[in-house]
Amino acid sequence: MPEITVVKVERVAGEQGQAGRVVHIERPEEWAACPECGVISTSVRQRRTTRPRDLPYGEEALHVRWHKRQFACKEALCSRKAFTESVAEIPPRARVTGRLCRAAARRVASGASVAAACREYRLGWPLTHRHFTALADAVLAEPEPVExxxxxxxxxxxxxxxxxxxxxxxxxxxxxxxxxxxxxxxxxxxxxxxxxxxxxxxxxxxxxxxxxxxxxxxxxxxxxxxxxxxxxxxxxxxxxxxHFHLIALANKAVTAVRQRVTRDQRGRRGRSVDPEWANRRRLLRARENLSQRAFTTMWNALIDHEPTGQILTAWIAKEDLRSLLACARQQQPRSVISHRLFRFFSWCAGSDIPELISLAETIEQWWPETLAFITTGITxxxxxxxxxxxxxxxxxxxxxxxxxxxxxxxxxxxxxxxxxxxx
Missing domain, CATH: 3.30.420.10 (Ribonuclease H-like superfamily/Ribonuclease H)
Incomplete structure (x- = not known):
């Protein structure tokens, strides 16, 4: 604090046997201006010592002792007869310094809760939140136009x-x-x-x-x-x-088909002994993220134990949709986009599976917005x-x-x- 001078620093025995430091400070000027009338006064009436809390420094406890002076106002027309000197960081009747309050506000702004900042800096909740509100209101402003x-x-x-x-x-x-x-x-x-x-x-x-x-x-x-x-x-x-939510809709369709087929064939929910339940995670994983061994295991298990073929049909439809949306990353021409879109629609229409038909109808309703994603790549x-x-x-x-x-x-x-x- 530029307006304050350190007189001396003492080392004393703190609470619970921990050593602490006591910093004695004072204001170097021998005069002060009356806050009411602004007249300079050099007449000291008495001296007082306050204990404002300041920012912690180092591993040991730090205590501040401010030796303040009370001046007498010599202006006859001033209604205030006496005043105590103060600085910007420690205003009159303040028990904490301004930089301590700002540090607590920045602690909250960095992601901590108000209660956590209060415990760290030994401050009250209303005081910490008030300074955080002032900090946030100063930083946040009306949003600028965006593209x-x-x-x-x-x-x-x-x-x-x-x-x-x-x-x-x-x-x-x-x-x-x-x-x-x-x-x-x-x-x-x-x-x-x-x-x-x-x-x-x-x-x-x-x-x-x-x-x-x-x-x-x-x-x-x-x-x-x-x-x-x-x-x-x-x-x-x-x-x-x-596109993430479109693929999520396809995964939900695959899950819905798997659950319906299991109920129709077995009359119950899926269990760990059922091949379609054991491969449920592989069905939702991208084809390129499946190893050849995992893909072969899933494919053969569903071919051998799921006679309707609806689960694999739904999985192929999901992969066709992913291939269509991958045109945004691959920067494919419009002819390739149209070909993959036709392949997806024709596969869903020929499957005669309600879940895939509903998925195709959703893509058709959102096709202008989906095409905008494929052409712009914005997510x-x-x-x-x-x-x-x-x-x-x-x-x-x-x-x-x-x-x-x-x-x-x-x-x-x-x-x-x-x-x-x-x-």
Whole structure:
């Protein structure tokens, strides 16, 4: 602290037999200005010693003793007769230094809970949270326009119910729609309550027309409500569906076929002695990630013990879909994309399996957005990573009761902002 001078440092026996250090400080100037009228005074009425807590330093305990002076105001018209000197880091009646409070705020901003920062720096919860709020509000600002926008939802805690006056119950909204910058370093741009199209439209409309005009591509999961809202709010933007969720739909179709075939043939759920149950993990794994031995084991077991062939048919359909989506990574021409799309549709239509027909219908409904992914290669992976950071922040805090505090915490945790630890 530049306004403070260290007089001496003593080593004393601390609590529980641990040695500690006592630092005696004082203000070097022999004068002080009255905070009420601003008149300089050199008349000292008395001296006091306070014990403000400061940042820890080293392995031993550090204690501060500030020898303060009380000055008498000589201005006759001033209503204040006396005042005690102070500095910016230790304002009047302060028991902790400003840099200690800022360090606790940065500790919370780095991912720790408010309670953990309080235990580390021996501060109260309201004081630590107040300084963290000031730090977060100074760092976070209105999001800048982005070119590629990612939209996804996360659940905010467990489901909660509210009882009405007439005795009925309403389920409270526990989902948040997240807006993420996929083209720059903006990170989490903001959140909106609910996972509905109106929530997306309301958040985008609040940004203004200039902000919306800058968005060129929007990446989403296969959610119809989001697609409808984007077409209304951003009619000029290209919508891209995330390929991970399309492959997940194919894996669910394979699982549904396997479970249905097992129930029809055996009249029960699958067991470890059933070949289709023993190979359930191999059925969901990518073909290139299967060794030749594992693939041969799965294929022969299902050929020998599953006479309908529906499980392998569903597995082939899943691999055909993966081959179609791989065109984005392989940068295949449109002729190859059309060929693989026809092969997938014809295989699902010729199988006469309800689960595969439903899968093909879903791909057909989302084909413009799927083709946009294949041609652009844009995914929602960063949005999914942001969802994980949001959940981690909630776990660290053991949940949030205040929605404003939650949004502040998760946005600071998910935004690529550099917080100077020496500030």
């Amino acid at each position: 590629v926008l990612g939209i996804d939802e996360t659940r905010r805690g467990r489901a909660r119910w509210r009882k009405n006056a007439d005795g009925s119950w309403d389920k409270l909204e526990r989902f948040e729609t997240n807006f993420v910058d996929l083209s720059g370093t903006g990170g989490l741009l903001g959140q909106a309550a609910g996972r509905t199209g109106s929530a997306v439209e309301g958040w985008l409309d609040a940004r203004g027309q200039a902000w919306k005009s800058a968005v060129q591509v929007v990446a989403i999961d296969p959610a119809t409500c989001y697609r409808t809202a984007i077409r209304r709010a951003l009619p000029h933007a290209t919508i891209v569906v995330d 929602n992976a960063r949005t999914e990573g942001t969802n994980r950071l949001i959940k981690d922040a909630a776990r660290v805090a053991f949940g949030f009761r205040n929605l404003a505090n939650q949004r502040r915490r998760v946005r600071l945790a998910c935004t690529h902002q550099t917080i100077n630890p020496a500030a």
